[in-house]
Amino acid sequence: MDLRLESVGHHYGDMEVLSDINLDIPTGKIVCIVGPSGCGKSTLLRLVGGLELPTTGRILQIGTPPADSINPLTYVFQDFALLPWRSAEGNISLVLEDHKLPSSRVTEIIADVLARTKLTEFAKAYPKQLSGGMKQRVAIARALAVNPAILLMDEPLSALDSQTRELLMDDLVSLWTREPFTSVYVTHNLNEAVRLGHSIVVLSRRPGRIREIVDVAIPLGDRELGDPELERQQKHLWNLMRDEALAADKELLHV
Amino acid sequence: MSEIDTTSASKTVEFRGGGFAPQSRKWVGVAVFIVLIGFVELGTRVGFITNLTLPIPSDVFATFVDLWQSGLLWKHLVPSIMRLIVGATIGVSLGIGVGILIGLFSLIRAGLIPLVAAIFPIPKIALLPLFVIWFGIDETSKYALIAFGTFTPTVVATYGAVDNVDRSLIRMGQSFSLSWLSIVRKIVLPGAMPGILSGLRISLAIAIILLVAAEMLGAEYGIGAYILEAGSLYDLERLFVGVAILSILGVLVSLVIGMIEKQLLSWRV
Ligand SMILES: Nc1ncnc2c1ncn2[C@@H]1O[C@H](COP(=O)(O)OP(=O)(O)OP(=O)(O)O)[C@@H](O)[C@H]1O
């Protein structure tokens, strides 16, 4: 299933947040979205997943999601959004309970996603017992459990320290290489963008418009920390963003 | 690493962390009671507290033992506890239900919050005659009074608790296409539970307060009736026995809620 955004724009009251976004999200690719603070990245993601309605334009699903996809558009949140009163296992079963699956199938899915995110030993652990990185892995396991056609990730690694982030990026890459998934990945971190993105959409400051779409040709699995080509791309992205970021920063001061 | 001049005077860094973290020290509460009662005992025996001000605690205790041995204690206690349980159950369950509705539906919120605010401050005792007319002089009016008294604080605590449920968790539920009912049952209710339980502490204390008022509505037996009778006869020993029983009830209720909290809210950080 592909997604197409056709001249999408959004307002909050009088404030224009997004303007004329045209974008294709092809199956099996990770599209990263970068842009200065407050340019509407999270808003764009909420529009894509149907948590909010765009003021103008429309968002199209092209093709049907695979039949075994329980929740085609699935989010991974920056703040994990785990229920503190449920264990890792319970948090995953939460999203399966409404779908009348036989309980053997539910157990099977939970075991599978916990194994894929290397969490099998922590099935019974509660969020308060888990570190930030493990919480986000639980959230990723929960997202994988519903077999999404498209994963919508809003700064999923931003709340983590840089070592954990590095490890989780490797995890995401290996998840993708084993079974390519489609994803819209919002981030502040240009390094994450060049490591994970097949294409990187650079937004301008508010109202967010697409400034440039950068394609990264190196296969995901071959992108190493410190690869000169990636460094070059990252530098290019930073050059695109620096002025916008500066201006956005000043703008925030004037509010 | 050896650039430190070890010859100059040294001392360990002073500890200044700690505190501000309540710890379980049960015996302190008991000690406060013992010291207080011991002081009154001494004062009434020595004479710097006159018999008119306070009864001698040991006499009160003797009166209590009498009450117990005569079998009257249970005769008073059982109907009172019945009234508490029935009245508070009705009031609290209605209160939680209405509180959740207010928390979930804007229209109900707009309609009911002013009403609840108007009812809350009415001293329920002032409405005693009305309760007699509506529900008669028997048990029903007593249940109704206690239910009415526990209802409003429960409503206020519950909708406050629902308002405080983390919205990002609700968005998460929606993003996984959970049904409305699942979101309410699995996200909103457990998320509101800490607030509801702490509201319950207040509501149940109010229920015990109202017990005496309810038993003013003509009751032959009951702790409230016992206190009222002792009061009208100026029998301080018996008055204090009754009051002490209510206090003990209060402590027990609070212990039970504490246990429920431990059970249900073990997930809290
Ligand atoms: N529900 C809302 N109502 C009104 N204004 C909003 C709402 N949500 C976001 N905004 C505003 O819209 C703008 C874009 O917000 P958004 O969260 O999409 O930005 P962002 O690019 O994700 O920022 P960040 O990089 O800080 O995460 C901001 O100025 C924000 O204040």
Ligand SMILES: [Mg+2]
């Ligand atoms: Mg954001």
